[in-house]
Amino acid sequence: MDAVKTEESTAAAQSSGSSPPATGPQDCPTCVRRRIRCDRSLPTCIKCAKKSLVCPGYGPRLRWANGIAVRGHLKGRTTPHIEKPPKVSKAPSKLSTSPKSVKSSGTDDTPRTGPGIDPLEELFPGFPDPSTRSRLLSYYDQQIAGLMVWIDSEKNEYRRLVVPLAEQQPVLLLAILAISAQHLAVTTGQETSFPARARDAAVTMISKQIQQVTGKLAAGFDLGSQIDPDTAVWMLASMLTLANYEMSETETGAAAADSHRQAARTLVNALATTNRETNALFNFLRNQLAIYDILACTTIFGAMSTVEVILPAPDHSNLIFSEFLSLLHKVTIWSRQRHEKQFSGQFSLIDVPITSVDVRAGFEQARGSTLMAAGILALPRDARRRDFVRIVDIYHHAALLYTYRVLLCSHVEQTEINAAAMLLFERLDQLEDKPSCMQNLPWPVFIAGTECREDPARQAFVAKLYEDIAQDMGFKYYIGILHFLQDLWSNRLTDWTDLARRYEANGKKIVAV
Template sequence: MSLRMSSLDPNEPRAAKGYAGKSSRDCRTCNRRRIRCDRSLPTCKKCALKELTCPGYGLRIQFGQGVASRGKLTGKALPIIEPAPRESAGSQENFSPKSTTPGEISDAGEDGFEFSTTTLSGAKPVATSRPSYRSVPSGYDGGTFHNQFALDLELSSHVLPDYLQGRPVRELLHYFDHHVATVMPWVDGPENPWRKLLLPLALESESLLLALLALSAEHYTSRRDSSWPLNGGFLSSNYRDRSLQLLARDLRAEVIEDANSPRKTQASTILATILVLCNLEMIRCDTTTWHVHWKAARTITKRWTATDLASTILDDTCRFLLKEAFVYDVFGSSTTFGDNDQIPSSVLTKQEANVFTDWLQLIQDVTRAERRRNDNPFSAEEASVALANMQGLQEKFEYARDRSRTFSRRFDFGTPGPHNDFTVLIDIFHYAGLAYSFQALLNTLDHAVQASLQDHVTGVITAMGQIRNKDAYQHDLVWPLFVVGTQSRHNKDTQDFAETKLLEVMNSTGFSNCYPALEFLRRFWATDPLVVADWMQFARQESRQGKHFLVI
């Protein structure tokens, strides 16, 4: 059956055509078939009609061999970002100035994978309507930002490339300083490393600076529903694409050769750039490009924490970034399936133990045990046996909660009030972690387990009502709210609670990545318990269909 361009709905979104040599390109499947691509979003309909994989329209990232030519990583593989291959003669080049299409990950041999900024391999289009954010007048007024913890760095003392000098860059960094950095750590404060470490580092690294500018511009667009007013037509995607090109250059260089300061800075800026790009992709609800950056962060974290390298290259900034990568990995792994190559908890030394460290390590242990049990249900893994009993789990989580409370006393919140709210946040993650673990490891058909699981869900809901300064903690509530939603299939009230609160979080933070998770919950709530036992079974089924979501 042939799909004619004239038969397409003219109101449907499509990848835009390019300009000035830039291109988001026709999908490579249509290109190989030598037919004109309809460029529909999120997937090419011509591919869908032929039941072919649509690889998308954008850049491609590939993990390959031989990045380092000298030093301790000679011949080792690191991420390489490549432009999409040249199209066949006569094909048109197209460019979407604001790419919001998902990403594809496919195996590319034993040592790596490929990616293109389009749709998941084999995925069917998923309707994702963007949540409505509160109406805020467009236009930028720096005087409206009064974050007491902002650095307000003076850029005149830093040498920046010519094209990054001027008011747009200054104001975007100001916006990051006052707004975006606020929602990056557990709670904002005078020691917020996303502000205190990354902003000065970005002024020494063009790739990281561009990534921060892209993140700020996209966050502003998400919150205001209009483009950054001072950028002179330079979109978030422009900053992002240039950052990716420079990141590729850095990765091709001998990034880890010795222990001198430039190499340490290089290691930090590479991982920082990747993590910022991860968060950039999480702002939009209709992209899964976060997956490729996540995989890159995993690879680099493992390289740089190898026994023979960790003592020589990791400065304080890099240590912070490795911990951030671990946090990202723990939460991301809990809701994604089919990839068990997690960042080991050994990246965190005993000296680096802090709030939620024990909790995160416990969640990772639970996730790994659940994955092993699913992969081999007849195996009696010691870890699974040790974890899979109700009393043992509760004792482990009580220990983790006590440790988090102890560490929280060292926090500098800037003002005395937020400490009580943070103690409540620790309780929220305590109950959410127990609910997640009971579902993952215990027989939920057992009445005692089921009753205890519902008590933990109630504990999450009750604790959320005790937070006084909700705006300061909205960004922390996504994972606990998702857990509440997974246990709400038979309770319309808790469904409404989870849905309402997730929408509130997205409205408050400007990050809409949990909208696909909400869509997943809605589909799960509609399933038959006799057919679909629990949310993890349902998520695995959807994962095999190419439907992925991230809850962080």
């Protein structure tokens, strides 16, 4: 479900028999954002190429995530153009794919089921058999749900609410069965075609629902009256599940996973003005997406990467890491603004909006807020509780290092950088039960890896951690992150952000989440 990004090209002009224009019709979006005059060279501008930036071209850019897949037999397909529906005198009915609904409009091709009929059996007879489905749902409950949250507890909503919802929603059920089967294949070596088939089926059905929603939006209808909370919840839960599926499938799954993240971001932003305060699961999933979105943005550098990012909901400030994530994203935004000004020759020392003292104070405050909010988990006074405190410290020091490198640069003393790096490695080494908190380590271990290019011992420590993360979590993608770090270590003169930009330009996004 990659975000649709259409660009006018010279191919259209050539097919009509006319010669292509000598220059683009308008400045490219990257040059516009950098506030410089674009040379409008075709097919992409020279100024972007000189700065190693990705030039998106000159045509219109549609941002709704209508793509179906980035690989497999659905690769390259997108949602067809939706004509504006004719006006009707009565209010349109709500969209729903609830299996309890038996109403048929004659034009809605979303599968409907009646009472007593298994929705998955009606959609895909014998796919899978009931015993396999039960086994995979149980596997998700026991092995995967705990990997989706900061720390597993009785309050894990993936287990409490998402699994029961999957029993009612065929698309979400397919997504969960796909990731369970794929995870089993990775951890046991038993390859099967079932995960990809289930993923493709789920993505196709989500795309059909998106077509309906975008059609209503194109007609100018109020989204709040067009999509019910239940539909929004299963769509968002399915997108997040599919993103995790892609991370488990291959070492290069970031691009596919990122397409699902973009789709989820678009959905949540489209629903931003609707009233969903009473839907606890939607609020939970929205904040889960915020964690994923903000951390992913730290290592993705495309022109649109930080546009319309999902932030922690203001009224959910009691959630753990909420204040931390909000400050971290501000740092990311400031760092991108600095980068753009540097390459346009407009940067000056006074443009840095925060000092190292402010950074430490801000993240220290966020650390305290996170520890207070974590009280709702009611963790026992054992290794898990002590490790969680260490995880908070680990993110604290990783965020300081990230800020020092991408924003403050020459404005911070090397002794401060060394101190933060030392404490980060100490806390990582002090974890008592690493397997229980592996899901929290990819991002801070990545930051640690960017700080040990002159230290073989630390490199070996980071490499072992990423190998353990990939093995214990069953996600092959993290081996690709390790390969990136090893490439960085072998090139001591390259900044990690420059290398990540080069990887991204070659179609290999770095998403250490």
